[in-house]
Amino acid sequence: MERVGVFICHCGSNIGAVVDCAKVAENVRNYPGVAYSTDYKYMCSEPGQEMIQNAIKEHNLNRVVVASCSPRMHEKTFRACVEKVGLNPYMFEMANIREHCSWVHAGKNEEATEKATDLVKMAVSKVCKNEELQKGHAPVTKRALVVGGGIAGIQCALDIANNGYQVDILERTPSIGGKMSQIDKTFPTIDCSACILTPKMVEASSHPNINLITYSELEHVDGYVGNFEVTIRKKARSVDIKKCTGCGTCMTKCPGKADDEFNMNLRKRTAIYTPFPQAIPNKPVIDRVNCLKFKSRENGKDVCGICSKFCPTGAIDYEQVDELVTEKYGAIVMATGYEQFDHSIYGEYGYGKYPDVISGLHFERLVNASGPTQGHIVRPSDHKEPKTVVMVKCVGSRDPEHGKSYCSRTCCMYTAKQATMIRDHCPDTKVYVFYMDVRTPGKLYDEFYNRTREEYGVEYVRGRVSKIYQDGEQLMVKGEDTLLGKQVEIAADMVILANAMIPQTDSEKMAQIVGIGYDKDGWFTESHPKLGPVETHTAGVFLAGACQGPKDIPDSVAQAGAAAVKVCALLSKDQLETEPTVSKVDTKICSGCGLCVPVCPYKAITLETIQERRAGKTIERLVANVNSSLCQGCGACTVTCRSGAANLKHFTNAQILAEVDALCQTIL
């Protein structure tokens, strides 16, 4: 016998000023199932909760409905409240008469009261069909995976490791370090990027709790929070990392040549290579596309092999193949970073075909002392020092039509930084910056920008560049100075574009593998823009750094630390509580057609054989089975199931139908 207690909250005047709460309580007093009904000023307050608890005892209530704010606000509060006096917390429902009623129907007191009554009746009808549910428990694998070995990934792994937990860094390139290792100096302090990054890289590689898995890709993720099973593709290095001492002889002897991606193709590297001298691990890989031996094998020959001949430890292994390994983790941090927008889509900037129109990252390599020009700022075309440099901001950013609608956040500052560096290196060189707006929020950022203009004499021109074209040896830059309201034309020797930050080209695929959301641009989506900035909607998966959106180094490092704390909080538990509101299959009804299997996003449904007695003999038949640890309770299977064998606990067909009927019953 259902004995429902109904408690209508005034929320002070939040509800009470619009909804006649006493009348709602009166309206439902004789509604089927209702044993007790009342209203009160603040249900969530201490006396309010005591009122509910006393009523449960006094009136022998076995189900409770509270009509107040959104369940997203206080469902937990009231569940705990009824549980304290022995009611199962799932024998409780909430009717949202504040956010969905009083706050949106101000002044319409009569209609709002009627609506509140409907909402309470729906909740009562549902709660009458609620069942007692028990939370489950799942163990936790006390090890984390950080995907991406840039500064965010490294910092996050260090923070997790220093808390005493095992952590693996998965990096797809041959070395950790990420974009920060390509950058020469960092704003606003102009300290050397490598000088602050490499100690962290070394610390990560030598930390007893950190294991580096480089030159490897994320292949597949199974499982759930606390119990992920991750398949990793360890790409064939062609070098036995255990035998290799990193002496580098192979690299000095290798005759194969390839574009040096680390140096933005501004020079060549060998086919067996480490991306940069401070690479970690400092062990080379063979780039099989450009290796003479592998190229010759495609033509049925087998030449070269010089690296193998010169390797003193016999570490070269041309026969290595990709290896798939599956590891268990309790938590995953995505720190996959960003890519640089490709400006070659812009005709006005020359479709990327002028050699002296370069991107910001190109410039970082040009100005780097260990870069292709030993730090001399020269034009890529003729290696002459530029006398006039034009810098263009917002290339691909804030351009919803051709590029991205968002601001890339870092460009204003790195452009200012690069402008000052040009002025430092080449004091005679004139620098112009075309900009839409200057955005410099951040500690000491605006001060830096002001110095760029005032002390370094960099000329800022507000306006967009309409065209860049080659004129003899020079580049003509045409644009409008919107402050002066006139066209300007500058004969430049070099143009540096502040290209937007974009997600990794395969970020959407990555998100799908891990099972997290991504936005229209491909950035990973946090669970809440303000209150859940490092969490995702998938429990146990966290975000660090620019994979979530454009970010500079300090922000990436801060977010990495935040993600690490969340990971540690998770790994510190021995067991995780699991929600009981999961799907369940009634095997008596299930035909075993298996159509529910592919719709489950968590691969929680499998077909299994059961034995049954039928007409005097034992038969075997297939039925669907839901792994309640994997199931997250979306309900996709319940609609796929024609016979209604699959049902979602707490949101059963009968419960939803009861709500629909309760609402329609009030239609006259």
Place this chain on the structure above:
Amino acid sequence: MSDIQSEMRATAKQLLESGEATVVIGWEKGTMPYNSTPVMIRSAADVDKLIWDEYCQQNLSTYLIDFIYTEDKVAIFAKGCDTRAYNRLIQDKRISADKCIVIGVPCSGMKSAKAAAKLPEGAEVPMSKACKECRYPNPVVFDRKIGQDVTPWCTEKDFSDVEAIEAMDQDAKAAFWKEQYTKCIRCYACRNICPACNCTNCIFDQSASGWQSKDINASENQFYGVTRAFHVAGRCIECGQCEMVCPSDVPIMLMNKKFIKDIDTLFGAYEAGLETEGPVPLSHYEVSDPEEFM
């Protein structure tokens, strides 16, 4: 046809005598000249009951479900539509291929028993509607085959009847369906005969589930009609058995074909029952599916 019929009998005899099959499902002559009804033959002595004429419209594949828990090895005569139903049942894991021997029989289209019943004896009987629109008269899967393949007389799906309803205004549509479903007596014959309606426990048999009341009226009957059409959406093989058995002449295929048409238009052309693997339209999605809900 008599050649095929004698070959059917010979095949059945051989299968039963050799023990390759313990039961053969085919058609026998019914009580009226325009009735040919299913028959299950267990003894070689009975094979002469088997017939093949222009009224063998009934899809036999659904009977295979009756044998899933028996020790039988079942041979079944199967027209194009029966084989699509067979594939459908395999894909739904309701029958197992290694218990069945499918003897394909190309079909030239069956006559409408319903029309025949209304016509004077000897009058020309038209082909049944489902057969007129059939694109797969030849078995799509078989272990053996009797007779020669025929050339399909339809290559495209014919949605003219669906389009005629779509062209009506909303009130006319509602009135049309209300009239049709007022006739429905909810005997569930359409469900029972349907090879896609193969659940062990149909929701319409679970009165306690609360899905439907036992009232017979246009509203409840339409709930039944739309729900059943939705349940077979993407799985209907267009054999038209539902309409064939409906005692109230409800145009059930008009519902099923509406879903078929929309699935084809929205998600790409799909033919149920041609394969036993691969995604079923409603257990599958594409990120690029049409977006109308922004």
Place this chain on the structure above:
Amino acid sequence: MSNNSVENFEPKILVFACNWCTYAGADLAGTSRLQYPPNVRVLRVPCSCRVNPQFVIRAFQRGIDGVLVAGCHPGDCHYTTGNYYTRRRFLLITRMMEYMGIDPKRFHTRWISGAEGPKFQQVVTEMIEEVKAIGPNDKLRDDMKVEVKAVETNE
């Protein structure tokens, strides 16, 4: 039935809202005090993919004037893929409902995110206005059941 007069007709509209996006969007409309007519009732489901089309038909049978099924935008589903199934199912059901004679203005599916309080307000306001203009629903309706309830309630 008082609903029969179209002039004073106040429709009742059922909104199936997914817990993570649309329900949150409706909450946001509330916290932002975005006003809309009080004709809608929100029924919370974990995901729009939990909404069985049979629920929608049932609501029309029992006399509802309009139904809105709303969930996260594709790609944003809390359960990653739920709303892709919603989209498939309801692309079909929308067409079937229209085929059965239900005015398409009475039945909508919409993506409304947790940040789209204004969109929630706009979608329900427009829907209420449209349904008001076309009057009470009499299609698919089980008049007997609706009337029996009317009698019971009047007692």
